[in-house]
Each structure stands twice: as structure tokens, then as C-alpha cells.
Amino acid sequence: MSSRLSVAAPSGVSGAEGAAGTGLDLARARELFEKKITRQLVTYFHACAHCGLCNDTCHYYLATGDPRMVPAYKADRFRRVYKRYHDWLGRLVPRWVGAEELSEAVILELADNVFGACTMCRRCTVNCPMGVDMGLLARAARGMLDALGLTPRGLKATVDVHLQTRNNMGISGEDFVDTIEWLEEQLQDEVGDSRARIPLNKKGARMLYTLNPREPKYFPLTILAAAKIMYAAGEDWTLSTNYWDVTNYALFSGNDEAARTIAGWLRDEAVNLGVQEVVMAECGHGYRAFRWEGPNWLKASYPFRVRGFVELMAEYVRDGRIRLDPARNDKPITYHDPCNQARSGGIVQEPRYILHRAAADFREMNPHGVQNFCCGGGGGMLSMTEFAERRIRAGKVKADQIRATGAEVVATSCHNCLDQLMELNKHYKLGVKICNLCEVVAEALVL
Amino acid sequence: MLSIVENEVQIVALTLFALLYALKLRWLLSRPTVRDFAHARGNELAGVTAAFSIMFRPWAMLSTRQHWPRWLEFGLMHVGIGTAITYSFLIPYVDGILKWPGTRLAVVAVALGFGAGVVRLARRVSRADVRAISSPDDYFSLAVVDLFLLLGIFALLDLYWGRLLFFSLTALLLVYVPTSKISHYLYWPFARVFYGAYFGRRAVVQ
Structure with a gap:
């Protein structure tokens, strides 16, 4: 995994054939960067105290133990550019605060980080004592990189x-x-x-x-x-x-x-x-x-x-508009919360309300709901095949969670999660059936 | 000498401190903010309230629930800092404050803060994952705050040289803090409002 973090890493990044001499327009990059700086971003750039509490909230870090997978480290790939241009010490003594000039190397490492090592799942955000929204930072960085033509081919396509x-x-x-x-x-x-x-x-x-x-x-x-x-x-x-x-x-x-x-x-x-x-x-x-x-x-x-x-x-x-027979789903079943629904949308109780009535043996993952781990398929990761190995490796956390439930069926409410869970099922030999929640409900319907 | 360091020097340093903070705030407020047009599912105010209170509820966040000693360190260190800062205002202007019995409690608070700060510095130095996210400013800021707390103990014990060094460092810190990572606390209320409103509106934080 670490080799992909080098400057030469973004081989799969469209428009970036090779690391050196990519012809990146750095003036344009700077202009795009400045446009991205909202009040929220300024706050999150400054608020991180580098306390390290986000470390083990990230499935990439947990799966690899690589310090460069720590959310604060990844956010710093973007933050250091801000510091170079908008932080007093960053302008005077850049190294003192870890500030870096926008350069090809910095941009390409940023691309590798925000596209290939962050699913924007926001698990670190909800566990950050300061509330630094890493998902927001990553998306802002992706927006800048997209305008520079650095979006990985599959995602762009x-x-x-x-x-x-x-x-x-x-x-x-x-x-x-x-x-x-x-x-x-x-x-x-x-x-x-x-x-x-x-x-x-x-x-x-x-x-x-x-x-x-x-x-x-x-x-x-x-x-x-x-x-x-x-x-x-x-x-x-x-x-x-x-x-x-x-x-x-x-x-x-x-x-x-x-x-x-x-x-x-x-x-x-x-x-x-x-x-x-x-x-x-x-x-x-x-x-x-x-x-x-x-x-x-x-x-x-x-x-x-x-x-x-x-x-x-x-x-x-x-409302009693449909009736369900839980006996029709008698195998132990667990539910994977899609990050974008649970952590970025607040849909946590509804799937549980349904599953308690549609299945005979519903088992929770630990942790679940807002604290659920990303499966690794978020952030458009499934469309970026160059990061597939990393994605499957980071998915080990989810695979372990599923195995620990003893469930034979995993329901979810997201097609990206579904695809990733199917790959994890195969790779980690989980031997479970993966399905959408509506399939569980349809099976239990009493017509 | 001590009188000048405790009074005039502090006033000059505080003025610079306020000026630097005003400039920081001006820059922050000059940036466009993001308005949320989506119909609310939850309550923004409830989210903001929860966001502000979460630091007092370590059980409410998985990271602090799992790493409660870290939360305890955080609490002790910040209580120590708050106490030392409060005394930096009280000592020059409240006669006999150091003889007041309550000051003994303050000494304990500052000492505990110092201990917590040392543990935090040791972690920053010893753990690869924390080192990876640390710049020289992170080490220096933590070390200088630890020194501030250590000197605070001596100042509160009413040692002449302790007070002299404590107030000298306080003046230097007043100028350094707004330029360093220590200024994160200036952004804390903004971060909490943005976080609470955003996730409260979505019924994620309530």
C-alpha cells in the first residue's frame, strides 16, 4: 500500500501520465484552490490539533497500520497547501508548520490520497473532538483536482x-x-x-x-x-x-x-x-x-x-400498508449501514425497524449505525480500478465485522456497498448472501 | 522588574494578541459560507447544542469512549491551562490571591494539567502514527504549554523567580499562540456550529 503513496503513484489518474513533467498548470491549480476556500474549510484547516484520535476510526488505517492512512495525515496533504499561502508561520517558515508550496509532487500526492485512500465516509469526522469534516475537505480537494484533469479515469468516465x-x-x-x-x-x-x-x-x-x-x-x-x-x-x-x-x-x-x-x-x-x-x-x-x-x-x-x-x-x-412475515427470512441476517445514508443522512432507525419485523434473527454489527465502518466501496472507489487492491484490503475491517455476527445474510441499502460486499464475500470467503434491504422485505411480504 | 512583567508587558502582549486574533477572524469571516437549502430532517439547534456539549460527554463519542484516558488527559490539561490563564489575570490585580486557600486547589489543577501535558508530549514523540501528523510547531506548542503549566505551579506557590518566568513566558505565548496551532481553540466554536448545524439538520447528531 505504501508504494502507492509516492509521487509516482497516480498512474491511474487521468491526465497525469507519469509523475514528472505532467504539464500541470500550477497557476491554475492555485486559482482553483483559492476558489475552494470557504469559511467551513478555513475553520477545518485551522481546527485540527493533530491529537490523533481519528487514527483508528479509519478503515484504511486499521487495515494497514500505515501512519500515512491516518485521517489527519491525509487531510494535511490538503491543509499544508493552505498553510503555505494563508498561515502566517506557513508563509515565513513553512517547515515549522508543515506547509508546502503547490507543486506537481504535492498535487499528485494529494490526488492519490483523496481519490485512492479516502472514501469520504466521515467516520473520522463524527469521532473528531473538533468536528473537522474530512469528507468535506476531501471533496473540495477532489473538485480542484477534477478541474485540473486529475480525476481517475473510471470515475471521470x-x-x-x-x-x-x-x-x-x-x-x-x-x-x-x-x-x-x-x-x-x-x-x-x-x-x-x-x-x-x-x-x-x-x-x-x-x-x-x-x-x-x-x-x-x-x-x-x-x-x-x-x-x-x-x-x-x-x-x-x-x-x-x-x-x-x-x-x-x-x-x-x-x-x-x-x-x-x-x-x-x-x-x-x-x-x-x-x-x-x-x-x-x-x-x-x-x-x-x-x-x-x-x-x-x-x-x-x-x-x-x-x-x-x-x-x-x-x-x-x-402504517400497516404492508404486512410482513419474519419467518420467511429465517436465516441470521445483519445490516450494513451505507455511510451516505447513515452518517450523512441520518437514516439509522428505519432499516432496523424494518428488519426486526421482516427477519426472524436480525443481528447487529459492532459498531453500527452512525459509527458503522465503511465497507470500502464509498467515494466512487468501485469505479477507480487502479485502487482496487487497496479497496479490498481496507475492506477487511468490514469483513471481520460481518464474520463476527455469524450472519448468513447481509442486507444493505446501497449498490456500491452491495458490489463491494460481494467482492469482500468472495475475497475473504465469508460465505454469506448479500442483498438489498427491499429484497428482504419483498420476501417477507404477506399479500 | 516583576511588576513591569506582570503589568505593562502583559498589556502590550495582550494588545498584540487581540490584534492578531482580530486579523484571523477578519480573514475567516471574509470567506463565503455554505448555505444549506435542503429541507431539514432533524434540528440544527439540537445539533449545535449536542456539538458544544459533546466535550463534556465522553461517552457520546466512540473515539473518546474507547480512549477515555485520552479524554481525561485532554480535560486535565485544559482545566490546568484555564486555571493558569485565570491566575495570570488575578495575580497582578487581586491582592492576596496567592494566600487565598482556594489557590491550593488551583496549584493541584495546574500540576495535573502539567502531568497530562507531559503524557501527551511523550505520546507525540513515541508513537509513529502521532509523529506522522506532527510538525515542529506541534511539538513546540505542546512543550511550551507544558513549560507554561510547570512555571504556573511555581508562580501559584508565590516564588519570586517562578512568577517572573511565568509572566515572561505568558507574554511570549500571547504573541506566539495566535500564529501557532494552539490557536485551534479560536476555531473551535465555529467548527462546532458548522458541524452541529450540518449534522443536526440531517438528524445525524441530536
Whole structure:
């Protein structure tokens, strides 16, 4: 792992072929850096007392023991640039406070750190006595690097495909409609009702449901599970063929302009259909991006409500709109909290409320909820294949957590987590089944 | 000599201290702040309240729950610092304060703070993970604060040379603090407000 931290590390960083002589425009870098400095950032640059309490909150550090994986160390890769230009001692005697001039080496090491060694999970943030928001610092740094063309290729390609095709996997409108129509037939068979529908573009529906492109592409049965739940609840809902993607990888690349465009598409489609609510499919970052960051990128509150599907399912159960039989999920099951939902969105009680009613043997990981460990798949890490080895290694903490529960099933509410957990399952030979929470609920449905 | 160090020198140093802090605040407040447009799920005020009170509730944060001796060190050291600073104002202006029985308690507080500070310095030197995040300023700041606490003990015991050295160092610290990492406490209220409002609004911190 340590070798990837050297200056020559960002071999997978787009636009940075080799470390030396990359032709980085340092004046532009400085200009971009200055633009990123908000009041919050200034506060977090100065507030860190280097106490070291964040050390063992980070799954990268715990998995490797490498001091360079300590969150404060990683944040210092960005902080040292600030100190060089805006700290009195940093300007006079840079070495005294660890300040560094913006140089190619500094920028490339920063890129390796914020893209390849931080999932922006914020576990260090909620355990920092000062409340230094490392996630915010990392995203600001990523934004600067993105503008310099230093976003890793896979992550950049995901955002670019999204901007070009209006979904991050480039699924055509025809394929999307075909898949939904096939799933509608499946739904009718499953519930034994030929009137069961997966509505498309229904104006005035109460709720617009969004999908992760991985669902129509690789996991269509997750859509079926969600449709079954909404059928059982008698929900007035719709999908949109015009815009349906829940994801927004610009949250990870730090590109605010792209993030704004993508969030704007969903906002506009919800307004166009006249829905009262947008419900985000089980996708941690997608939920956070649209529910919490979207209004800030768009600089306006939405004229509708936004919730995660987990919240809606919990409401269905609480209001008696769906009935569940826990005996149908009799294997021991645990739940992995997606960081973007729990730590950056406050969704902690809802999945537990559901699982206590949908499964016979629900077991908590230790720790869980807001203190849960990142699985290692956050921050867009799955799209950055150059960091795959590091990602799997850092995921050992999660693998150990899962093993300790003795669970045979791991449910989660995020497709990035799902993919990472599947890889961890294989790599660490956990022998568990990984699924979305809605699949557990659909299995327990009493129709 | 002692009178000048305890009075005039302190006033000059305090004026510089205030000026430097004012400049720091001016820079901070000149930067744009981020407004949150998302509909709240939780309560910002509750988040801010929780954020401010969390330092008094070590059980409320996993890191301090797991490393409670570190929290204890933090508490002892900061109580010691607070006590020493308070006495740097009381000694020159409150006659007989050093003869007051309560001062014995203050000596204990400053001594405990010194002990905690030494432990913290030892950790910074001995542990690779803490060394990795330490700059010369981190070592020096901790060492000089430890010295401040040590001299504070002697000053509170009313030793002439102790008072002279304590107030001399206090004057130097007043100028050094705003330029060093010790100034982190100036940002603490801002950090707590930003953190509490952000996570309170999202119902993560309540």
C-alpha cells in the first residue's frame, strides 16, 4: 500500500501520465484552490490539533497500520497547501508548520490520497473532538483536482457517460422500457394480478421512483422487489423514461457543475410529472447527492419531498400498508449501514425497524449505525480500478465485522456497498448472501 | 522588574494578541459560507447544542469512549491551562490571591494539567502514527504549554523567580499562540456550529 503513496503513484489518474513533467498548470491549480476556500474549510484547516484520535476510526488505517492512512495525515496533504499561502508561520517558515508550496509532487500526492485512500465516509469526522469534516475537505480537494484533469479515469468516465446519456451506464431508452415491461409481466405473475403495473411517466402520480442503472442492467429483480412492495402498499407511483437515474458520481469527483446538471435533471422531471415526492432507490450516495446536496448545488429548495426507499418502506410497515412475515427470512441476517445514508443522512432507525419485523434473527454489527465502518466501496472507489487492491484490503475491517455476527445474510441499502460486499464475500470467503434491504422485505411480504 | 512583567508587558502582549486574533477572524469571516437549502430532517439547534456539549460527554463519542484516558488527559490539561490563564489575570490585580486557600486547589489543577501535558508530549514523540501528523510547531506548542503549566505551579506557590518566568513566558505565548496551532481553540466554536448545524439538520447528531 505504501508504494502507492509516492509521487509516482497516480498512474491511474487521468491526465497525469507519469509523475514528472505532467504539464500541470500550477497557476491554475492555485486559482482553483483559492476558489475552494470557504469559511467551513478555513475553520477545518485551522481546527485540527493533530491529537490523533481519528487514527483508528479509519478503515484504511486499521487495515494497514500505515501512519500515512491516518485521517489527519491525509487531510494535511490538503491543509499544508493552505498553510503555505494563508498561515502566517506557513508563509515565513513553512517547515515549522508543515506547509508546502503547490507543486506537481504535492498535487499528485494529494490526488492519490483523496481519490485512492479516502472514501469520504466521515467516520473520522463524527469521532473528531473538533468536528473537522474530512469528507468535506476531501471533496473540495477532489473538485480542484477534477478541474485540473486529475480525476481517475473510471470515475471521470462514469460522470461523462451520465452527462452524455442521462444515466451512468449509457442504457438506451428502448432497453430501459423493454426491461421494465418484462418486469411488469414478472410482477403480474408473482402477485397473481394482471392489473399490477410498473407505471411509466404517469403525470400527477404521488411519487416518482428512481433507479440505479445497475438495477435494469444487472439486478432487475431488485426493481421487481420494489415494485412488489409498492403494489402491496397500494402506492400511486411512477417511473420516468425521461430521467430515472438515482446516481450522481459528480458527488465523488467533486465537480459541482456536473453535479448540478445531474441533480437538475431529476428535479425538473419531478416537477414535470407533478409528483409530491421523489423516492430514491437503495443507493447511498444517490440519496445523499439528491436529498441533501442537490438543493445546495441548485441553490434552491425542492418543491417536493425527497426520501430514501428505506424510509418509505419503514412508513409502509408502521402504517400497516404492508404486512410482513419474519419467518420467511429465517436465516441470521445483519445490516450494513451505507455511510451516505447513515452518517450523512441520518437514516439509522428505519432499516432496523424494518428488519426486526421482516427477519426472524436480525443481528447487529459492532459498531453500527452512525459509527458503522465503511465497507470500502464509498467515494466512487468501485469505479477507480487502479485502487482496487487497496479497496479490498481496507475492506477487511468490514469483513471481520460481518464474520463476527455469524450472519448468513447481509442486507444493505446501497449498490456500491452491495458490489463491494460481494467482492469482500468472495475475497475473504465469508460465505454469506448479500442483498438489498427491499429484497428482504419483498420476501417477507404477506399479500 | 516583576511588576513591569506582570503589568505593562502583559498589556502590550495582550494588545498584540487581540490584534492578531482580530486579523484571523477578519480573514475567516471574509470567506463565503455554505448555505444549506435542503429541507431539514432533524434540528440544527439540537445539533449545535449536542456539538458544544459533546466535550463534556465522553461517552457520546466512540473515539473518546474507547480512549477515555485520552479524554481525561485532554480535560486535565485544559482545566490546568484555564486555571493558569485565570491566575495570570488575578495575580497582578487581586491582592492576596496567592494566600487565598482556594489557590491550593488551583496549584493541584495546574500540576495535573502539567502531568497530562507531559503524557501527551511523550505520546507525540513515541508513537509513529502521532509523529506522522506532527510538525515542529506541534511539538513546540505542546512543550511550551507544558513549560507554561510547570512555571504556573511555581508562580501559584508565590516564588519570586517562578512568577517572573511565568509572566515572561505568558507574554511570549500571547504573541506566539495566535500564529501557532494552539490557536485551534479560536476555531473551535465555529467548527462546532458548522458541524452541529450540518449534522443536526440531517438528524445525524441530536
